[in-house]
Amino acid sequence: MKEETIINFTHHQAAHCENGVVSNLMKHNGFSVSEPMVFGIGSGLLFCYIPFLKVNHAPVITYRAMPGHIFKKFAKRTGIKMKREKFSNPKEAQSKLDENLERNNPVGLQVGVYNLLYFPDEYRFHFNAHNMVVYGKQDGRYLISDPVMEEVTSLSEKELEKVRFAKGAFAPKGHMYYPISFPEKLELEKAIVSGIKDTCKTMLAPIPIVGVKGIKTIANLIRKWPKKKGIKTANHYLGQVVRMQEEIGTGGGGFRYIYAAFLQESGKLLGNENLTELAKEMTEIGDLWRDFAVEASRIYKNRSRSDVGQSENYNQVANQLDHIADLEKVFFKKLKKAI
Amino acid sequence: MKKEEVPQDKSNLESANFRELCYAIDENGEYTTANSTGWEPKTVALNNAIDEINERIEDAKKRVLEGKTSPIEYYMELHKMDVGILASYVGLWQWRVKRHFKPSVFKKLKTNTLQKYAEVFEISVDELKTVK
Numbered sequence: 001m002k003e004e005t006i007i008n009f010t011h012h013q014a015a016h017c018e019n020g021v022v023s024n025l026m027k028h029n030g031f032s033v034s035e036p037m038v039f040g041i042g043s044g045l046l047f048c049y050i051p052f053l054k055v056n057h058a059p060v061i062t063y064r065a066m067p068g069h070i071f072k073k074f075a076k077r078t079g080i081k082m083k084r085e086k087f088s089n090p091k092e093a094q095s096k097l098d099e100n101l102e103r104n105n106p107v108g109l110q111v112g113v114y115n116l117l118y119f120p121d122e123y124r125f126h127f128n129a130h131n132m133v134v135y136g137k138q139d140g141r142y143l144i145s146d147p148v149m150e151e152v153t154s155l156s157e158k159e160l161e162k163v164r165f166a167k168g169a170f171a172p173k174g175h176m177y178y179p180i181s182f183p184e185k186l187e188l189e190k191a192i193v194s195g196i197k198d199t200c201k202t203m204l205a206p207i208p209i210v211g212v213k214g215i216k217t218i219a220n221l222i223r224k225w226p227k228k229k230g231i232k233t234a235n236h237y238l239g240q241v242v243r244m245q246e247e248i249g250t251g252g253g254g255f256r257y258i259y260a261a262f263l264q265e266s267g268k269l270l271g272n273e274n275l276t277e278l279a280k281e282m283t284e285i286g287d288l289w290r291d292f293a294v295e296a297s298r299i300y301k302n303r304s305r306s307d308v309g310q311s312e313n314y315n316q317v318a319n320q321l322d323h324i325a326d327l328e329k330v331f332f333k334k335l336k337k338a339i
Numbered sequence: 340m341k342k343e344e345v346p347q348d349k350s351n352l353e354s355a356n357f358r359e360l361c362y363a364i365d366e367n368g369e370y371t372t373a374n375s376t377g378w379e380p381k382t383v384a385l386n387n388a389i390d391e392i393n394e395r396i397e398d399a400k401k402r403v404l405e406g407k408t409s410p411i412e413y414y415m416e417l418h419k420m421d422v423g424i425l426a427s428y429v430g431l432w433q434w435r436v437k438r439h440f441k442p443s444v445f446k447k448l449k450t451n452t453l454q455k456y457a458e459v460f461e462i463s464v465d466e467l468k469t470v471k
Binding site: 013014015036054056057114118119120121122123124125126148149150151167168169171235236239240242243246247248249251252253257258260261264265279280283286287290293294296297300301 | 340345351352354355357358359360361362363364368369370372374375378379380381383384385386387388389391392395418419420421423424427428
């Protein structure tokens with residue numbers, strides 16, 4: 001490939017990597033779509049407890065849809081066609097990437113975080129569903145627009161290969177994707193309605209680990225942790241719940257604020273006052289998730305503190321979650337009716 | 340969350356010189372974004388998780404020195420891995436990796452196998468035989 005290829009690509013920082021890549025690639029192709037819009041249409045909001053799985057030796061909760069799903073649903077609902085490729089051979093993965101860059105086509109890549117050298121050490125865990133855009137190559141280094149970063153950055157060929165072929169759960173296998181065709185006019189209205197309906201359905205699903213019921217399940221587990229696991233492990237587990245909720249990329253409050261921003265924008269676009277009102281309500285629910293994080297952090301601040309009071313504190317944060325679950329149940333029923 | 344409430348606490352992000360993006364409402368109730376340098380409740384959670392990992396590393400090291408496990412387990416913890424992740428990196432079944440934790444089995448491992456582990460941990464085979 002040529003010595004130097006730099007595609008004229010504008011980097012916009014986003015809260016979350018997947019929405020961010022989609023939003024940035026859309027903007028690059030002349031469609032102004034905000035991050036919350038991608039998140040809402042792609043039905044990104046979720047609550048799901050994943051039983052039997054442990055990450056960092058603690059239970060896993062997710063506040064968002066499975067990696068890749070937001071993108072898939074967004075594309076389907078707006079009529080965009082995507083090209084996706086996975087590779088078994090790293091050399092082939094690199095040459096396909098180079099080909100795209102030469103054709104002036106910035107591409108999205110799924111990568112592992114552990115070897116992403118520009119991340120702070122403390123954030124480098126074996127998480128394989130991070131997303132970025134590659135928009136050029138200069139002096140043998142790939143030019144990277146990582147949506148969660150404030151500025152663009154770069155990686156050497158070897159460094160990029162390593163993150164593209166990270167191993168473990170959700171191994172990216174060189175996963176590369178980019179839009180190949182767009183509808184003549186982007187019609188967001190219908191897509192918004194399907195996105196909202198889908199989210200309401202999942203959040204109200206009669207499954208004990210998903211949505212509102214999933215929040216109740218976690219609240220019950222939290223009550224049991226101190227006795228069943230001992231305070232130290234319970235503190236570790238509770239810390240992980242908060243980390244998943246407030247991890248970089250959630251935009252705060254377990255994605256509830258991004259979702260509220262989506263509802264507000266949709267309210268204006270559809271001329272639907274109800275959505276605007278519901279956006280306010282979702283913001284308040286987001287605040288309650290933040291309050292829960294604050295209370296939880298008071299518990300685990302001292303990792304091995306194990307007096308009698310701790311058990312009672314666990315009950316209290318569990319009650320907070322129960323309250324949030326009740327509010328979200330009412331909320332998503334109203335939202336379903338509002339569209 | 341209001342824009343002026345977006346937390347600006349000290350955090351581990353500082354070392355990489357970046358601020359994350361949060362969503363918040365402005366004085367007119369309109370959604371906007373604001374950068375955050377960090378938030379204490381999650382910094383505490385992250386620091387605890389890191390302490391937990393460091394304890395696991397120390398514990399593995401101790402057991403290597405006591406002859407209770409092989410250095411592979413130590414390096415696995417050092418790289419924040421678990422058996423599943425390590426097994427997929429070296430391309431072996433989990434039960435085989437676990438077996439290689441036994442000092443007696445580890446001693447008899449072929450250079451080829453040791454080399455696989457060494458590559459994953461980015462160290463030499465000699466280094467793999469010891470703990471730092």
